[in-house]
Amino acid sequence: MKNIIELLKENNIAPSMQRVKILEYLQNHKTHPTAYMIYQSLADEMPTLSKTTVYNTLKTFVEKGILVALTLFENEVRYEYNTEPHIHFKCTKCGKIYDLDKSFDYCTNDLIDGHKVLEHYVNLKGICKNCLVKAGA
Ligand SMILES: [Zn+2]
Numbered sequence: 001m002k003n004i005i006e007l008l009k010e011n012n013i014a015p016s017m018q019r020v021k022i023l024e025y026l027q028n029h030k031t032h033p034t035a036y037m038i039y040q041s042l043a044d045e046m047p048t049l050s051k052t053t054v055y056n057t058l059k060t061f062v063e064k065g066i067l068v069a070l071t072l073f074e075n076e077v078r079y080e081y082n083t084e085p086h087i088h089f090k091c092t093k094c095g096k097i098y099d100l101d102k103s104f105d106y107c108t109n110d111l112i113d114g115h116k117v118l119e120h121y122v123n124l125k126g127i128c129k130n131c132l133v134k135a136g137a
């Protein structure tokens with residue numbers, strides 16, 4: 001994981017404490033949080049943080065390609081630190097979103113039926129392993 005301050009400087013973003021904290025949160029929490037979840041998690045620690053700052057900061061990070069904004073299964077936007085393309089699996093019972101390592105056979109720049117793939121986003125829905133155990137299935 002890249003040093004946050006270096007990363008912000010490389011992208012011509014002034015590394016303010018709030019920006020560093022927001023990015024740090026997303027590097028450490030692979031839970032695909034919404035902007036509001038990020039705000040709630042950081043508000044105690046940073047009483048001066050406003051929702052607007054969180055939204056604006058996330059927007060900047062997405063524009064710079066540091067974060068990815070995901071509209072997974074609902075209209076809600078969720079954020080994650082920009083990693084390799086991966087598959088998302090959402091549990092319909094507990095609502096958790098998992099990253100799956102498994103990738104499809106094709107990758108970017110492959111041709112499928114003559115179409116050139118530049119990016120792929122795959123979202124799966126089902127019942128996660130934890131919920132399966134609880135249900136005794
Ligand atoms: Zn679940």
Ligand SMILES: [Zn+2]
Pocket residue numbers: 032080086088098099
């Ligand atoms: Zn993900």
